[in-house]
Amino acid sequence: MITLRPVTRENLDAVLRLRVRDCQKGYVSSPAESLAQAYVYRETAFPFAVDCGRETVGFIMMGYYEEKGYYTLWKLMIGREHQRRGYGREALAQGIAFLMDRFGAREIYTGVLPENLAAKSLYRSAGFEATGVFENGMEEMRLTLPGPGPEGTDEAALRLRDAKDDPWLAGTDAYEIYSRCMYRPSHEKYRDEIARLRGSPRFSVFVCEEAGARAGIIAFSQKSPDTAEIIGIAVRKDRQGRGAGRFMVRAAARRLGARRLLAETDGDSAGFYERAGFSVRPFTRRFPDGEVIRYACALEISAPPCPEPEPGS
DSSP: OEEEEEOOTTTHHHHHTOOOOGGGTTTSOOHHHHHHHHHHTTTTEEEEEEEETTEEEEEEEEEEETTTTEEEEEEEEEOGGGOSSSHHHHHHHHHHHHHHHHHOOSEEEEEEOTTOHHHHHHHHHTTOEEEEEEETTEEEEEEEOOOBOTTSOBGGGEEEEEOTTOGGGGSHHHHHHHGGGSSSOOHHHHHHHHHHHHTOTTEEEEEEEETTEEEEEEEEEEEETTEEEEEEEEEOGGGTTSSHHHHHHHHHHHHHTOSEEEEEEOHHHHHHHHHTTOEEEEEEEEETTEEEEEEEEEEEOOOOSSOOOOOOO
């Protein structure tokens, strides 16, 4: 799993050493050129190293295009020796999440050379669509992010943030939310569950906020680089039926770079997953005190049909 880290003096040399394949050099600026632009436009440019563990594998830069008044995915490159591992897709998902979480972006634009088919395929898999505009030899693409939800919730007012290390998560307020998805909840069981989630890097926990108030919690287990399982999702009682649950599913999938989401639930919640686009299949699970009908849920998120060289832009 990759992480975006701001470019600093500690990782600058690693970023500058990144190189793409010879056939890709015409598609992407060098890290030195990109960082020079970031310096000139430092008020509106946001450069990050793409790290896998302690190794820098790529570079991404988001920005705000003041002249046109929109946010942009400005640069994306993965080093030639690290390509074909899904890092570009993960970096793109986290870059989108950064613009959503920090600035509440509703639309994100990018530009690609028309012949850069790998980049266009990657961006389309993330929801970008061609606008029909060509400028300076680049084809413009736009991602439209969630707006008003089907229940009338303005999803632009919702924000997802990482809560795994938030002290709030161990408190009574968080318990009152998350206990709604627990079997026979108790404060002791909740404390044990939070300790378990915090005890392994494969678990992720996010909180949904609406107008500064915490509206919901979602927790995941990373099953593979592109598959995550929802192990808990709950919305505060007074915020239910307003789209926060589906927002958390979509926003967290982007954050994790997941191409497949899984979940297991009971009959009371199966309808939620169906409305969120999951396939839902009943099965029998045996417990010490008897058998119950459970529901296996899966959501396939569109992705390129086959591996492509990582793009530059």
